[in-house]
Amino acid sequence: MKRPENFCLMKLGWLGLAFAMAFGGLPAAETRAASQNLKTTINGIDFEFVSIKPGSFRMGSRRVSAGEKPKHVEVSPEHKVRISRSFQLGKYEVTMEQWNTLMERNPSRRRDKGARLPVDSVTWDEVQEFLKRLNAKDSSHVYRLPTEAEWEYACRAGRKSDFLQGLNENSWWEGNAGNVWKNRDQPGEVLEGPKMPLPVGSKAPNAWGLHDMQGNVWEWVQDWYRPYTPASEKDPAGPATGDGKVFKGGSWLSWGFSKTELQPWYRDYRKTAFRHTDLGFRIVRTAK
DSSP states (O other): OOOOTTTTHHHHHHHHHHIIIIISSSOHHHHHHOOOOEEETTEEEEEEEEEEOOOOESSSSSOOOGGSOOTTTOSSSSSSEEESOEEEEEEEEEEEEHHHTTOOOOOTTTTSSSSSSSSOOOOOHHHHHHHHHHHHOOOEEEOOOOOHHHHHHHHHHOSSTTTTTTTTHHHOOOSSSEEEEEETTTTTTTEEOOOOOOOTSSSOTTTOOOOSSSSEEEEEEEOOOOOSSOOOEEEEEOSOOSSOOEESSSSOSSSOGGGGGGGGOOOOEETTTTTOOTTTEEEEEEEE
């Protein structure tokens, strides 16, 4: 058989790769893939993560009318935030099966409806117990909730505007979840429809590979709520104490502000013992 004209070059290439593997490691791209294990397995259940690089963004919103947010929440002024360290954020919201592998009790209303549904109706305090148990299972990493700045940075995924573009492809929200309010804001109001989130990952991810950052279930973050200031910040983590913990992202169920709730800058907060039918969380993993 006639050898191809570039056979010698091919052979040299193979020899170079073998030499690199033996003495210098894999080529750069392959080294990153081989060394970056973005998965934790606990009791046979996988937790997947996406690596988020450092960067800067404009946090909050420039101007929002009174009818686009609750009266007790401020979402402006917009201000510059720098995330100085990389972190790994959950590719998906924490699921029923992930919760059940660590916790004896599942408070979710849909706990028997599917293992890949996002866990719901969990309080911030219960999430801390979940994280405590998860940390006890892995000696190589630290698990926690994302800060509000980390969460918003990852949700924006490099975008500066048009956050509702492609909403139906990326999000499970009031507009496509099949539910209808009857007698809204009246004594006999009722929500009719499936009243269900989707299994995590059912919708397309954002530009950084994260699923369900907008819609499906709200997500607790680490921070106590505080009003914003115009000052630039580096890795803000919120105040030491406060009146309530922040949650973000919107859900399949609108609480009254529809698409506004799905904006990355939108925020709300409640006491740490608060639970609701469409409130869950996702987690951060960092190396010890």
